Amino acid sequence: MRALVLNGLKKLDVEDIEKPALGADEVRVDTAYAGICGTDKALYAGLPGSADAVPPIVLGHENSGVISEVGANVTDFQVGDRVTVDPNIYDGTCEYCRTGRPELCDNLSAVGVTRDGGFEESFTAPVSVVYHVPENVSLRAATVTEPISCAVHGMKLLKFTPYQKALVIGDGFMGELFVQLLQAYGVHQVDLAGIVQEKLDFNKEKFGVTNTFNTANGEEIPADYDVVIEAVGLPQTQEQAIEATKKGAQVMMFGVGEPDQKFSMNTYEVFKKQLTIQGSFINPHAFEDSLALLSSGKLDVEPLISHELDLSEIQSYLDGEISGVSKAIAKVSGAK
């Protein structure tokens, strides 16, 4: 079958490889689409993602597809089922798994990171991480269930009431997801800060954003927010996030910085404003919520998917040669 294999540092090759054998508790998924994200950029550049990817490996941890084979012990899924796969597999036995925080598992493995993922015609996954896609959700939209689930996990770590005013910093795909999610969770006002005027206008016109701040144009963000989601990962946006808070605020540090990155903040303000500063790592127990949000229409991702690439085009995208991308996905079979 056709696969895009990561053979080393920044070395991706389209190859014809054998289909992997199927375990008794696994299903085989014929890939419809596979999303490409910042983690893939990191892994491609030899940096760790949620775990280390050891070449040769097929990336693609965001995916959707159709089951083409089920293992001997599998009863809940059948050939032909439309599915999406949560890439993260927890050992279930470490201190963190045993205390209800599986995302912090000491022995995390992941489809498309530590075992072959969706950048190939078919991949396998343990049935415990496979989810049915609701009938009214396209496989194209279901491809991004994983990033939605990361955002949903972040949302679950915060406390929401309708009265709050929220700010999202970051006009990329994740920031845009948070814009919709905050409203789905009942927050009455969502503002957006970014650097791409078109994106800011688009989210105001289409997705209910109240105020926008183009910080590249020097527009100042007021210190007036109960909830701030930082979805960029740069020191300056992390500083902006803390500075945009009012008393009692919660700050979600969702963006991923460089491993040795630091930013400065006024710790007296953390005390005086009684701030909560929260990190968020991957997406435990969030796929059902994400699929429900897609199915109910509270989350509309189709307008955010800007590019459908062939497997052979992924390298150019990761090298930054394709511009104007909001969210890129690879079209593998393109099944509906």
Ligand SMILES: NC(=O)c1ccc[n+]([C@@H]2O[C@H](COP(=O)([O-])OP(=O)(O)OC[C@H]3O[C@@H](n4cnc5c(N)ncnc54)[C@H](O)[C@@H]3O)[C@@H](O)[C@H]2O)c1
């Ligand atoms: N915590 C998690 O589990 C998790 C999961 C997925 C992604 N992330 C992280 O979230 C961040 C956003 O992801 P993404 O997929 O949207 O990334 P992206 O690369 O698509 O978008 C980044 C966006 O940031 C905007 N930006 C750059 N500088 C800015 C600034 N100074 N102010 C405001 N916006 C600015 C850019 O215009 C771009 O749209 C990344 O750091 C990513 O690694 C975290």
Ligand SMILES: [Zn+2]
């Ligand atoms: Zn564990």
